[in-house]
Amino acid sequence: MDHFTCDRCGNGLLLDAPVRYEVRIEVKSAYDPLxxxxxxxxxxxxxxxxxxxxxxxxxxxxxxxxxxxxxxxxLCATCQKKFLADPLGRSR
Ligand SMILES: [Zn+2]
Incomplete structure (x- = not known):
């Protein structure tokens, strides 16, 4: 995550895309109240x-x-759309 390249496709974000998107993913242990x-x-x-x-x-x-x-x-705009369509990569 350097803000200059898309972490998914590697395209430059400043030159190749007018906007960049940040994805934050938190994975944590979860317990239900009992x-x-x-x-x-x-x-x-x-x-x-x-x-x-x-x-x-x-x-x-x-x-x-x-x-x-x-x-x-x-993420670049193209990868943002692909991520939103399949955030867990189930279609791969
Ligand atoms: Zn991309």
Whole structure:
């Protein structure tokens, strides 16, 4: 993301396109609110300990990927239209 080239097609944004678009993607762990019982708390404590053990073997980057990541991309007008039509790339 340098604001000068499209991160999807590589075209120059200042010379080849009158406008650029920014895409921000946030990927994070999501939990639904639950009615919590004491059994749930005991299970969560066990899972938390297991997760902490697992994270000991992870690099900082891999551990971060499990919880939260932000992405920012510059797109030209053509790529912006293609992104909006299929943001998850399902047609590929
Ligand atoms: Zn492009």
């Amino acid at each position: 009615e919590i019982t004491s059994e749930d708390l005991a299970r969560v404590e066990e899972e938390l300990h297991a997760l902490l053990e697992k994270l000991k073997d992870y690099s900082a980057e891999k551990a971060q990927d499990e919880v939260h990541r932000d992405f920012r991309f510059d």
